[in-house]
């Protein structure tokens with residue numbers, strides 16, 4: 632929205648610092664708020680490192696790094712953070728009660744025209760807004776990690792959200808260089824995570840039933856249909872092969888696919904045994920620290936190239 636020039640970001644963790652970075656590098660004044668004061672300092676350091684790395688890949692100039700940082704102020708109190716903000720994004724931990732309380736407070740502190748957005752991954756926007764008196768300006772903006780590299784933001788309309796709030800948010804996100812998409816119904820997981828976790832459920836099931844090991848499952852994606860995904864989403868792909876062929880395949884295969892409404896026993900067992908993935912050195916596969924680091928670097932390099940080109 633053209634009138635918005637100040638943004639407040641609530642929570643300066645993994646997502647919050649990256650969201651603040653997006654708006655600051657596009658010329659907006661940003662207040663980044665967290666209850667944890669030392670974390671705010673390290674968030675600014677992370678933003679500096681992210682912007683410097685991006686400038687090395689042709690995204691922005693080195694002198695723009697300090698300019699972006701100079702537009703960010705920090706706060707440890709909500710009231711100070713949201714003063715004068717036209718758009719507030721909450722990126723606090725994924726806990727319904729915490730988010731409900733934050734939105735109750737935001738709703739009381741901010742004028743009615745201020746747009747209030749939550750970066751929740753899966754929680755209902757309608758439920759998050761339940762304690763607010765003006766839920767018509769509360770909506771979801773689901774950024775993906777790392778938010779400054781992944782263009783998509785799902786903009787979710789809660790049951791009480793005004794259509795105009797969705798329009799204004801999409802306009803603001805476009806101006807900030809993101810790729811907003813509208814999610815018309817407030818359903819758990821929105822669109823992206825529903826698709827992603829349908830695939831992950833099947834992937835785990837394949838490993839659990841001994842059909843293929845974890846590395847093979849990943850190879851089938853990385854060297855197979857995954858290569859198409861950046862240019863061809865599933866809906867366009869179905870039209871390309873034909874809806875008739877899709878129907879014939881679904882007629883035969885759907886009854887064989889995983890449809891459990893519960894997390895897989897194999898996944899539960901991994902967690903029970905402390906096989907938590909990169910952070911414990913073992914998940915579905917072994918992850919010595921150097922391999923985990925290589926994998927993180929590979930992803931970052933790939934995203935920098937894909938987005939920078």
Ligand SMILES: NC(=O)c1ccc[n+]([C@@H]2O[C@H](COP(=O)([O-])OP(=O)(O)OC[C@H]3O[C@@H](n4cnc5c(N)ncnc54)[C@H](O)[C@@H]3O)[C@@H](O)[C@H]2O)c1
Pocket residue numbers: 641642643644645646647664665666667670721722723724725726733750751752753773774775776
């Ligand atoms: N991590 C991801 O990949 C990812 C992706 C998309 C969406 N999300 C969602 O974004 C939100 C934040 O996730 P994250 O990974 O950045 O979490 P995080 O734990 O890294 O950061 C959360 C921050 O919020 C702060 N905080 C806690 N209570 C607060 C309060 N009352 N007011 C202000 N700050 C408070 C914490 O100190 C912490 O720094 C969650 O809703 C999460 O589901 C996460």
